[in-house]
Structure formats: C-alpha cells, structure tokens
Amino acid sequence: AATDPTDRLIYFKGAFVPACEAKVSVLSPTSQFGLNVFEGIRGYWSADALQLLLFRLPEHIERLFQSCKILGLKCPLGAEELEEKICKTITLNRYQEDVAIRATVFVDEEGSWSSSEPVQVFIAPMPRPRTNIAAIEGKSACISTWKRIDDRTLPPRVKCGANYINGRYAFLEAKRNGFEIPFLLDASGKVSESPGACIFLVRNGELVTPSISNSILESITRDTILRLALDLGIQVRERDVDRSEFYIADEAFVCGTAAEIGPITSVDRLPIGRGKVGPITTSLYEAYLNVVSNANAPYPEWRTPV
Ligand code: PMP
Known part of the structure; x- marks a missing residue:
C-alpha cells in the first residue's frame, strides 16, 4: 500500500x-481566498471482511453538494461519479489499514473570490488509525x-475552507491560555461547536447537543451518535445549550469524522463530573467504533465496502 x-x-x-504532482496556482481562488468546499471521510479496515469500509459516504457526498449549492459552485462530477472516484482512489493505493480521505471541490486557475469557475475536484487519502479506546x-x-460565524455572515453548515479561520482564532487563544x-458560542451566546467537531454533554442521564440552528456544521458523526444513543436507550435532546x-x-465530549x-473532562478549569471519562461517553464510543469498523454491525447502509 502507498503509505508514503x-x-x-x-x-x-x-x-x-x-500527490507531489498535484499543484494549483498561487493565484487561484482556492489558494488565495479558501474558495473550496470539502469533506473529510474515514475508511476503517475490517480485518474480518478484508475490506475497507467507508463510513456514510453518500451522506458526505450529499453534504458536499449542499455546500456547492450555497456557495454557487457547480461540481464537475455527479454523485455517482464522485463515489466511484473516491473508491477508485482507495483501490489504486491498495490500502489495508484505516484511512482518512479529503474530497475537495475548488475554484482553480487565476481568479478572485467572485470567480465561480473553473471548478475542479481532488480526492486525497492518507493512513489514519482509529482511536485506541x-x-x-x-x-x-x-x-x-471568539464567537462562531453564523448564518448571516459565513453559514457554518457550508463546509468551506475559509470558514476554518474562525476556528483558528479560537484555537490559538485556547492554546495561549493552556x-x-x-468551545465557541453562537451569536446569541448559546454553545455552538468546537473548531472541527460538534459538542455533546450528559446531564441526569440525558444526552444533550446544540441544535442545527446554533451555528454548527450539520455533522454526520453527531447524527450517528444521536441514533446510536437512542438504540442504547439514552434520551437525546437537541436544544440551546448554556x-x-x-x-x-x-460528562461531555466532542465528535467528528476526524x-x-x-x-472532555474539564471546561474553564472546572471538572466535568468526577473529571474522568464517563460511562455514557465510553458506551457511545464502543458503539461508534463497532458501527464504523465492523462489517456485521447494525446499519449496513452506513458502510460502503471497497
Ligand atoms: N464541525 C466542524 C466545524 C467541522 O469541521 C467538523 C468536521 N467535519 C464537524 C463539526 C464534524 O462533522 P462530521 O461529523 O460530519 O465530520
């Protein structure tokens, strides 16, 4: 496998x-203005099935097209073609390990932030092991x-390269402060999300997460966890969070494809619960790793074998 x-x-x-031959111009809108939309997709190697299982690939492709639509970009590939190219990229590299795949639709060649063409696509895989639970x-x-960007300025449900600079400011500040x-608050002061992941908390046995109108990316992992929690008999609530x-x-945790x-065991230096990873987080984690990496797990429609 091409692990280099x-x-x-x-x-x-x-x-x-x-990969070393895939170059774009410094004058391209994607390079200068972050004018691109993308998806981060995970593939989990199933040792039993001897296959790489791509997690919720159709949902990622659908979100990519939604991002394109809102941003006025016409993807040169249709959904089926895109799915086929993603799978072919995996097979050509002969991976037999967990991977992460970046699929990006970008505005190429010399242009400005207002350019809408030419639109191009790249699909780049790299090895990325799952977390050891x-x-x-x-x-x-x-x-x-820093406040989260919002639907009146840079819609967070668009997975656009330029949106990530908002998270960067928050990340730099967090690091400086140790x-x-x-966690970013939305424009009305409610909890939104973290730079690359959505946020959950557990209170009185109930799983709570900000809703999709709290300036979040409509996360596929968030959706997965809401469903797995219901299956485990855990009550879930999508609502404003203070x-x-x-x-x-x-308990609290962040979630995302990556x-x-x-x-999360403390917020603002105050311990969450006993300051240790909690039981609901752990059981959701086990359920999540099972559903992404086990060919015989529930929700076969979530896994595209390659
Ligand atoms: N929010 C933001 C800002 C993100 O970048 C990501 C990662 N894509 C997520 C949430 C989690 O989304 P998903 O579960 O679809 O990866």
Whole structure:
C-alpha cells in the first residue's frame, strides 16, 4: 500500500497522479481566498471482511453538494461519479489499514473570490488509525472569547475552507491560555461547536447537543451518535445549550469524522463530573467504533465496502 504520503496517488482534475504532482496556482481562488468546499471521510479496515469500509459516504457526498449549492459552485462530477472516484482512489493505493480521505471541490486557475469557475475536484487519502479506546483520555476545554460565524455572515453548515479561520482564532487563544479545545458560542451566546467537531454533554442521564440552528456544521458523526444513543436507550435532546451547563454536567465530549469521540473532562478549569471519562461517553464510543469498523454491525447502509 502507498503509505508514503509523497508517492500515494490522488485524484486530481480528472486523473490519478502522485500527490507531489498535484499543484494549483498561487493565484487561484482556492489558494488565495479558501474558495473550496470539502469533506473529510474515514475508511476503517475490517480485518474480518478484508475490506475497507467507508463510513456514510453518500451522506458526505450529499453534504458536499449542499455546500456547492450555497456557495454557487457547480461540481464537475455527479454523485455517482464522485463515489466511484473516491473508491477508485482507495483501490489504486491498495490500502489495508484505516484511512482518512479529503474530497475537495475548488475554484482553480487565476481568479478572485467572485470567480465561480473553473471548478475542479481532488480526492486525497492518507493512513489514519482509529482511536485506541483503551487509551482515551479526557481533554481540557475552554469557552472562547471568539464567537462562531453564523448564518448571516459565513453559514457554518457550508463546509468551506475559509470558514476554518474562525476556528483558528479560537484555537490559538485556547492554546495561549493552556487549554486543548475551545468551545465557541453562537451569536446569541448559546454553545455552538468546537473548531472541527460538534459538542455533546450528559446531564441526569440525558444526552444533550446544540441544535442545527446554533451555528454548527450539520455533522454526520453527531447524527450517528444521536441514533446510536437512542438504540442504547439514552434520551437525546437537541436544544440551546448554556455555557454554565458544562460546569454542572456529568460528562461531555466532542465528535467528528476526524475526532471520532473526544472526551472532555474539564471546561474553564472546572471538572466535568468526577473529571474522568464517563460511562455514557465510553458506551457511545464502543458503539461508534463497532458501527464504523465492523462489517456485521447494525446499519449496513452506513458502510460502503471497497
Ligand atoms: N464541525 C466542524 C466545524 C467541522 O469541521 C467538523 C468536521 N467535519 C464537524 C463539526 C464534524 O462533522 P462530521 O461529523 O460530519 O465530520
């Protein structure tokens, strides 16, 4: 398998080329203004099935097209073609390990932020192991003084490269102050999300998360966890969340394709629960790893074998 990042093959503008040959102009809108939309997709190697299982691929492609629509970009590939190219990128690299795939639709060639063409696509995989559940530790979070972008300025449900700079400011501030993860509040002061992941908390045995109108990316992992929680008999609520609820929560975690489930054990230096990874977080984590990586797990429609 092409585990060396420099010689892996990526899909780039209609062809499969070594990653080092996939270049864009410094004058392109994607390079200068972050004018691109993308998806981060995970593939989990199933040792039993001897297959790589891509998690919720159709949902990722659908969200990519929604991002394109809102941003006025016409993707040169249809959904089926895109799915086929993503699978072919995996098979060409002969991966037999967990991977992460970046699928990006971008505005190429010399142009400005107002350009809408030419639109091109790249698909880049890289090895990325799943979290070892036995080794997970809680992280420290803080409430950022930066606010999350919102639907009146940069819609957070669009997964656009430029949107990530909002998270960057929050991340830099958190690091300066000795925290690992910032939580951003939305324009009305309710909890929104963290830079690359959605947020959950547990109070009185109930799982709570901000709703899709609290300036969040409509996360596929968030949706997955809401369903898995129901299956485990855990009550779920999507609603406005206040900052101070974290101070009295029993458990908290972030979630995303890259983050998977990331337990949070303190917010603003106040311990969450007993300051340890909690039982609901752990059972959701187990259910999540099962459903992404086990070919015989429930929800077969969530896994595209390659
Ligand atoms: N919010 C933001 C801002 C993100 O970048 C991500 C990662 N894509 C998420 C949430 C989680 O989304 P998903 O579960 O679809 O990966």
